[in-house]
Structures are given as C-alpha cells and as structure tokens.
Amino acid sequence: MSVTQILQNALSGDPNLQQAAEEQLRAASESNFSMYMVTMSDELRQEDRPPHTRRLAGILLKNSIDSKDRRTKAQFTDRWISMVDEQANEQIKKNLLETLSSPVREANSTAAMVIAKMASIELPMNRWAPLIEILLHNVTNKESPPPLVESTLDALGYMCEEAVEDELDISVLGSRSSQILSAVVTGMQYQAGSPESSVVIRRSAVAALLNALEFVRANFAVENERTYIMQNVCALASDSDVVVRKSAFECLVKIAEVYYDCLDMYMNVIYQLTIQAIKQDEEVVALQAIEFWSTIAEE
Structure with missing residues (x-):
C-alpha cells in the first residue's frame, strides 16, 4: 500500500x-x-x-x-x-x-508552519544557517512566484511568533529583525502580478506583521522605524480588501497592547481611521476599530 x-x-x-x-x-x-x-x-x-x-x-x-x-x-x-x-x-x-513554491495552498501553508517549528529547534543550535537568507530572498526577489512569496511571509511570521512565545535565544533571527521587518513590509506593499495574487500576498504580509510585532521591539524603539511600521499599517487599514483592513486593525490593537507609550504621535491618523471604520466599514473591521479604543482605555 x-x-x-x-x-x-x-x-x-x-x-x-x-x-x-x-x-x-x-x-x-x-x-x-x-x-x-x-x-x-x-x-x-x-x-x-x-x-x-x-x-x-x-x-x-x-x-x-x-x-x-x-x-x-x-x-x-x-x-x-x-x-x-x-x-x-x-x-x-x-x-x-x-x-x-507549491501553487497548492494546503501544501505551501503547511510547509511554512513546519519550517517555523523546525527552525525553533535548529536555529538556537546554530544549524540551518542559510534559512533566513533564503526566506528573505523569496520575498524580495521580483521573480518569485506569488505562492512562494505568500507562504514565505507565513513562515517568517510564524518564526517570529515562535521566538517570542518560546523565549528562544535565536541571535541569528534577532540580528536580522530589520531585514525581516523590511521583507514583511515589502509584502504589505505588494502590487505585482494579478490583483488577486496581490491581495493574498498583502493578507499574508499583514498577518506576518501581526505575528512579528512583539519580536520587533528593538525596531519599534527607534522612531523612524516605528513610523515606517505605523505608516504601512495605517495604509492597509484603508485597503480595498476587507480581510487586509481587518488584519491591519488587529495590528493596531496589538500595538496598543504592547507599545501604548509610543502611540501619541500617531493618534490623529488612527482616530480618523477608526471613526471611518466604525461608521462606514463592514462589521468585522468596525469591531476591530472599537477593540482598539477598548484596549487604549484598558491601558
């Protein structure tokens, strides 16, 4: 058999x-x-x-x-x-x-998940050294097919999440946090290929950022890098795709939880985005906008 x-x-x-x-x-x-x-x-x-x-x-x-x-x-x-x-x-x-790079989502998304779990074992032991470079190249290479970009963003997000949740000592991952962040933002700005492929990649990218937000603490501590992140998150809060918009507001909620003290200079823009979402957007997006202010009140 x-x-x-x-x-x-x-x-x-x-x-x-x-x-x-x-x-x-x-x-x-x-x-x-x-x-x-x-x-x-x-x-x-x-x-x-x-x-x-x-x-x-x-x-x-x-x-x-x-x-x-x-x-x-x-x-x-x-x-x-x-x-x-x-x-x-x-x-x-x-x-x-x-x-x-498989065009089958069930396969490439599962591979991304396994890679992250395997990396959590291998990277702290200084094994699988080329992995980060391979993943970054997958996202930033303009010749990469959309399924490869999408699943690689999944993998990067999962790896960052693993590093935080398991408190892993992964210096090779931490030392590349700026490049990982840059690759994720590249995905958030993705406009190549068909409109459909652009949307799914932006979905994966903003989901990856949500998973990586606690991992990029060092980047968030630097004003120009923090502003770079916030500008891109806020841009996606007005994206044409409802899933992207919902995920962008989920990022804002997470940022309010983790980086509350850094939000002052961005509140005017966030206020306008949340009011617009609450008044005009679909319920799943509006609920996340409301959740942002609930989180602010708790903090």
Whole structure:
C-alpha cells in the first residue's frame, strides 16, 4: 500500500481504515524515525498528491517535532537531534523549502508552519544557517512566484511568533529583525502580478506583521522605524480588501497592547481611521476599530 493511500485511509470516515492507517504510521515512525520524516516531507512536496494528504503529511511532520507540553516538546527535540541523520535532515529541509513554491495552498501553508517549528529547534543550535537568507530572498526577489512569496511571509511570521512565545535565544533571527521587518513590509506593499495574487500576498504580509510585532521591539524603539511600521499599517487599514483592513486593525490593537507609550504621535491618523471604520466599514473591521479604543482605555 502506498504512503498516499495510508494517509487517505487516516482521513477516512471508516473507523477501521482510520485506525489501521494510524497504526501503520505510528509503526513507521517508531521503526525508522529518520526515514519516516523524509517520507512525510516528500509526500508534502509531491505536486501529484491530493491536497488533503499533503496537508496531513505536513501536520504529521509538525506533530513529530512540536508539542504544547514543554516536557514532550523537549523529548521530541532530542529525538529529532539524535535520530535524524545529517543526510535525512538536509533532505527534509530541501523538501520543505521546495514546497513553499507549491501553487497548492494546503501544501505551501503547511510547509511554512513546519519550517517555523523546525527552525525553533535548529536555529538556537546554530544549524540551518542559510534559512533566513533564503526566506528573505523569496520575498524580495521580483521573480518569485506569488505562492512562494505568500507562504514565505507565513513562515517568517510564524518564526517570529515562535521566538517570542518560546523565549528562544535565536541571535541569528534577532540580528536580522530589520531585514525581516523590511521583507514583511515589502509584502504589505505588494502590487505585482494579478490583483488577486496581490491581495493574498498583502493578507499574508499583514498577518506576518501581526505575528512579528512583539519580536520587533528593538525596531519599534527607534522612531523612524516605528513610523515606517505605523505608516504601512495605517495604509492597509484603508485597503480595498476587507480581510487586509481587518488584519491591519488587529495590528493596531496589538500595538496598543504592547507599545501604548509610543502611540501619541500617531493618534490623529488612527482616530480618523477608526471613526471611518466604525461608521462606514463592514462589521468585522468596525469591531476591530472599537477593540482598539477598548484596549487604549484598558491601558
């Protein structure tokens, strides 16, 4: 039975098929963890595989190296380091990075999530050194296809979020915060390609910024860099796309929570944007505008 069929069975509505598939996957992981991880990364990469099984392969990858329980996560980290040989390690990373350019959203978005989880293990150990440069190039290279830009922005946002939530000592990531921020803003300003591709990239970029806001504290402490961020967030609060506008106001809410003391010089502009949103915009946007002022009142 093929790996793809096993993954399909794992998603089956038939409990017997599902249980048998889960047992096969568990046995494969336990018998040769390194090969299991390579196989799952290859299933995620293959364009001729169904989107739902590609996504499941990626989730299985993630769940093999990450857990909400700190003790379990430490055990998974030890297993990754001790049981995945160098050749397999490099192949898995190669497959993940290739998947970022997949036109299938279920695949490239899952790859972005796995890359962030893997980076949280590798970067503190000074491994996977080229990763940041590769991701930055994906976003800033004008020849990059839209799916690659979109998923790479996802990955950058997730990585920044991981660094803050897990209090990771990732000097290689922190030292590139300005470049990461610049790449995210490049995505926020994206206008190349079709209108549809521009919108999805701006959505990913502003979502990445939301995930990265606490990570870029050093940048927010510098007035001209802070103003650069605020100008771009405020610009997207008036974007033509409702999802982008909603996310931009979510950024403003987060900024009010984390950087309240830095907001004075931007309040006139924010006031106009929030009043306009509350009076004229769709409910999901208006609610975020109201949330901004609720947050200000609490602070």
